[in-house]
Amino acid sequence: MKIRLAFLFLLIFIASIFAVFYFKNYFFIQTPENYTEKQKLSAQIVIDVIRDKSIQLYDYEGKLFERSLINRLTEEKNITRVFHFWASWCDPCAIELPELISYAKKIEVEKTRDRGVQIYLVSVDSEIDGLNKFTQIFPEILSNHFIQIWDRNNTLSRRFGVDKLPMTIFILPNGKLEIHEGVVSWKNLNL
Numbered sequence: 001m002k003i004r005l006a007f008l009f010l011l012i013f014i015a016s017i018f019a020v021f022y023f024k025n026y027f028f029i030q031t032p033e034n035y036t037e038k039q040k041l042s043a044q045i046v047i048d049v050i051r052d053k054s055i056q057l058y059d060y061e062g063k064l065f066e067r068s069l070i071n072r073l074t075e076e077k078n079i080t081r082v083f084h085f086w087a088s089w090c091d092p093c094a095i096e097l098p099e100l101i102s103y104a105k106k107i108e109v110e111k112t113r114d115r116g117v118q119i120y121l122v123s124v125d126s127e128i129d130g131l132n133k134f135t136q137i138f139p140e141i142l143s144n145h146f147i148q149i150w151d152r153n154n155t156l157s158r159r160f161g162v163d164k165l166p167m168t169i170f171i172l173p174n175g176k177l178e179i180h181e182g183v184v185s186w187k188n189l190n191l
Helices: 002-024 043-051 067-075 091-110 128-137 155-159
Strands: 079-086 116-123 146-150 167-171 177-181
Touching: 043 067, 043 155, 043 167, 079 091, 079 155, 091 116
Parallel strands: 079 116, 116 146
Antiparallel strands: 079 167, 167 177
16 A cells, blocks of 8 residues: 555656646746737738837846837847747757857848848746846857847737747738747748
8 A cells, every 4th residue: 555655656657747847938927917819910000019008128137128229129120039938947949049040140241222121039938037147158148149138927929929948930021920939940930
């Protein structure tokens, strides 16, 4: 009887460990307030949310973004905007990041006057400590290749319907919106 009970506890323990490691990388809790279903998301909604003065946007140091900078960034024409949602605790995000950094460097070299790409790295970390440790491992994410947004209250992620990480929203110059859940193959991406 004791052996069966010990075996049962061991089985429950192993299943719990598996569940924690499986779900921590792909899901985080969504609350229904201000939640936008991905099917209803449009390029204009994304831009309007970013411009919304009631939403406070922070950089990776916890400093509030200046509204003039946000307005200038969102008013640029003929540009592809990439909103990449990630977290320091998300293993697939960490695996994907070196390829995203290489992509950002490549497009910076290839940038022309009529075509550009803005990459917004949106961290959904709730604590700045995890974010700081991650930026020490990948200091390139602090470069001017990216616009760093710390979504510490998950305001943007709720409004954009982010329920899995990593998630990337592409807004093309023609206004078309594409959503990619999971790791993007940045090596093969052509915007």
